[in-house]
Amino acid sequence: MRRILRLMLTAAGPYAPQFRATLRISAVASLVQVTAYATFIPLLAELARDPVRTGRAWTWIAVLAVLVALESVLRVRETAFTYDHWHLVTRSTRLRLGHALRSMPQQELARRAAGDLTSVVGANAATAAAAISSLSTLFVRLVTVPVVLGLIVLVVNWRLGLVLVAVTAAALPFVRQVQQRSNTGFREVDEADAATAGRIVEYVQGLPVLKATGQAGSDSPRLAAVFAHQQRAQARANRSAAAPVAFAQLLVQLALVALVAVGAALVLDAQFSVPALVAVVVTAARFAEPLSTAAVMTKLFELSEASLSRVGEVLAVRPLPVSSGGSAPTAFDITFDSVTFAYDRQDEPTLTAVDLTVPARSLTALVGPSGSGKSTVTRLISRFADPQAGSVRIGGVDLSTLEPDEVLRHIAVVFQDVYLFDDTIRANIALARPGATDAEIEAAARAANVHEFVDRLPDRYETRVGETGSALSGGERQRISIARALLKDAPIVLLDEPTAALDTESEVVVQQAIDRLVAGRTVVVIAHRLSTVVGADQILVVDGGRITQRGTHRQLLTESDGRYARMWSAQAAARRWRVPAVGR
Template identity: 35%
Template sequence: MNFLKGRLDGFLGSEQKLGPLVRLFRANFRPYASRYAFAFSMMLLAAGATAASAYIIKEIINKIFIEKSEGLVFTIASVIIVVYLVKGAATYFSSVTLTKIGNSMIARLQRQLFAAVLKQDIAFFQTHALGDIVVRISQNAAAARSAIDLIVLSLGRDLFTLLSLVAVMIVQNPTMSMLSLVIAPVAIYGITHLLRKVRTAARKEVMSLAQIVTIVQESVQGIRVVKSFGLEGRLEAGFAVATAGVERLSNRIATLGARSSPLMETLGGFAIAFVVMFGGYQIVHYNADPGAFFSFITALLLAYEPAKRLARFNLDLEMALVGVRMMYEVLDMVPELQSAPDAVEAKFEAATVTFDRVDFAYGEAPVLQSLSLTASANSVVALVGPSGAGKSTVFSLVERFYDPKGGAILINGTDIRRFTVESLRRHIALVTQDTFLFDGSVAANIADGRPDATPAEIEMAARDANAYDFIMAMPSGFQSRVGEGGGNLSGGQRQRIAIARAILRQAPILLLDEATSALDAQAERDIQEALGRLMKGRTTFVIAHRLATVRDADIIYVMDKGEVVQSGTHEQLMAEGGLYAHLRALQFKDEKPFQPAEAAG
């Protein structure tokens, strides 16, 4: 008895399976309850019509072919037409309703997944490949829809149809009905053996698909590097390995799923053969009702397809639940970095930023060690030092992408952890070397600095950023598209759009990360003028490897191995010597004008 119970539990669902299912229905069934009710009623009507089509076979055999009742021919034919018209209409309306519900559900879940991804902190994006994120948003929502559709169709279409046909079979011949249903326990026993293998293979397949998306994404984003270094062969080889893995897993899943077909076909064949032998024996030897027999056999044959789908129900559901579980993994993720429950809105027009003995590490590797520095309100602070000194980490901590492991970062004497994350970042503007623009209009990209800005304010920001002239020279002016990542613009143009975006933000804290590197002389001059306007009246942090760009800073902090090793003005640091003077000497040597060799002879 316990053995049978265990088999039924495995077939009907375990706690591991029912947990995601219950949650899925609670969250997504209620908004569509009335439409699901309509679809169920249509499926019940179609199931009843299917049963009626089997039941009427008795009248066709007995009244027309045996009794030869001419008057009932047209009546029975008319009933058949009505039955199939009802079945066709009910099937149409149920199918259209479920499709619309499913499309709405996918869009709704994808919005929830995208919002959940955007809420994650920077650490999430450093540990999750882009392909993994894309697959979870695109495929997992579809998997949730498939799971619900599978249950609704299995209950509303297959189960109701099967029950109505079984009712016809019982009405026509109760004894044969009981004997033909002995295959059910055998089918349950066979199907439950396949579930665990399918579950494991399905999850591996989804992860392999994510790897394929990642390879494609990286290849497209880095196509210039791919072409320059001739990396096509290496990428093709990696892609071939990934696709071969998906192919292998897909074949494995197909093989496992297909094993249910020969099982059901064989059992169905035994059941039908047994019914034919038993029913034929009754008709030959006991003069049983031939119309009832043919009605029974018709119902049994019609019940085969829904019975086979129900036999595969657990296998198909397990495939869908892989995506559902992965979807909830994202929805349940809680960002490590969040606003404190008692956090307050940040409100300040001027900012003095202080690092008070700050320690920080990425994992186990220390990056900042007891770092202390101060940026007074409306001053320009430059951070210089060799690569790996921790300069960019200072920016990340100011924006609170991470929290320090020790010490505190203060703004006007208040620990920034006391502010809500969103309000803190509204007070910070950022311009980086690798400017990122969204694939939209110039105006929309500038307006990202302050979405409620008026067209006049957007235009003024563009003028202050020395961007107005080249924008107006574009085919559609401010409505011209910048292309994916700003690909329709030059590096200097992208930089000026980014400066206009920062100007529009009107934030009291400004972060400039290598904002003028890799530009020609004219572009750098235009951007330096724009940056001068942007920096006015703001507390500005500047990172620059080219020391000539920071010599006018109010104070320069020289960093090395996560510590401040020198600080002062350019003149003070040059007089002091040390690392700053050494870096300056190296750059002066590197920047010596090129002297062509004298022509020979």
């Protein structure tokens, strides 16, 4: 539980002081509760006297009443954290997870499935908050009450106390087995749940493809396997701890039987009184109840630990380090100096000793085969990751000395695959600058050729675009993405072949918008169709993680045996390709 409490304090975050205070209140309330139980011993002793000392009996009844009332007050204060802070802890945990995801190195973020992260931010965060607000105080009660009651019984009669100690010691190994088995089982369950959530997200997003291939429906192999794995994991987790829980509960019940047997022997031997034995048995019953409950609740504690651990793992991921001495760039040329970069768990580097310079207010095109490292270059410019060797600089400032958010403040990105949120067109454009006025948003939309199709929509800029922009065409989505970049008005623009997936008519309109976007800015474009970058100030051919050629379109074509000339010839031949007629 020390481990779980540490995880709880991590998850509590800014509410850790209130959480500690609640634990202290719970401990005091439990001590008061134990003291109230202990008053039965002198109270029954007084009632068994002949004659009864009425004054003393009423005194003990008054003490019992005061202790019960005091415990009630403390329990109310204890539950205040649950009712007043549970939703705040949940919100705080999710916001901190969001910040952790935002500052997480991109390659670390990329290796985590969307469904896995959804599970952590959703179900795991809620379970962690529930554990902090409710299970923590329950644990304090389950530990404090039997320990103190056991000590009281030892003081009253050491023989009876030894019975409780012996049986408790015998039960602890079974409780430990429950912990170990549940810990392993519930971690497997949690991982299975995350895998299932990820596969469901994938299934929903890929439903058109699955329908077209006949793989949709309840027997879809994409879902059946993860559902079966999830069911097996849940069954194993439930079965694995069943026997230890039963044995632990049995031993606790046997403790009461043994206590009564030993107490009866002491009474028959005139070493103990009947009233005292009754009081001890009543006290021991309260001793046994938390232990029996603890045996059952151990599974719940371990389930909570699985969620707390997953939340803690995300919060523990360190953001990219920031070296001292950096300041915001005032110039916007880009320089790679002997940059070598490899992704995690990759044997060979993606980039090796790359040197390049992108002058300010120029257009540089990156071309080359798939997997050559072009996208990695743009990711390093955005400081989604840091190179293992060499440096990346903007305006002479080493990016390792800047916060990633500060780097991205100067960069606008237009991806080939546009992501729009299920919101209005206005809201999707305004993402680039939330404080922008309606006039500024509309100006960016006009420059990106968005206004011409928005003007035909019934709700104009208040039209919702649907999930991932499904209500719009590819060209319309791309124009909104460009409007977003125009509104940001960043001095550096990164383009990842933004017209590759468009039809000819849409490509013309989008290209006009891009021309307005890149004017007067430092531009790096990843190009697959070489015809789109013939006017670039410089073209860099990336092959095998190295810059193998550099120059203008005309210069590179003169190198007839070079990669660029071969790519140009291959694409020219492909443009003349036609689908052959098929005879009946």
